[in-house]
Amino acid sequence: ADQLPEQGTSEEKILKKLTKLDPYKFEAVVVALFRSLKGITHKIEGTKPVADGGFDFFGEFRLPRPLNYSIRFLGEVKMFAKNNAVDPKHVSRLVARLDRGQYGIFVTTSYFTVQAQKEVLSSKYPVKLLSGIDLIDFMKEQKIISNGILDNGWIKSVIR
Secondary structure (H helix, E strand, O other), X not given: OOXXXXXXXXXXXXXXXXXXXXHHHHHHXXXXXXXXXXXXXXXXXXXXXXXXXXXXXXXXXEEOOOOOEEEEEEEEEEOOOOOOOEOHHHHHHHHHXXXXXXXXXXXXXXXXXXXXXXXXXXXXXXXXXXXXHHHHHHHHHOOOEEOOEEOHHHHHXXXX
């Protein structure tokens, strides 16, 4: 329940609207959302629509001096309906593609099963799980959602 917006809220309606996008356009939205991060140097690229190697985006975050260190990552995006959970097999696919020293970012419009969460935590996989409510909160932080309204102009600009 805490991974999805409450029923009947503007956040739920926004998430529902996002799930109606073409999956590749939704991936472009997620990539653009990460690119909009301020305060951290990064580069991020989306993969091609087919034969993507089992992940949807990749890149690196650069920690500033004196650390001056890059954190490479792979990302997976699953645009699921709110009643369709991300289970361990979905997360395992991303984990299997991580190289030594890489981190994973898994973004969904839905939620993660208890089993998927436990597997990530107990196995200490270097994977960040972002559920539907996390996605909404991320969009709010980046001002793509303001006062319960999605910036459709921003969405259109990234899915050309």
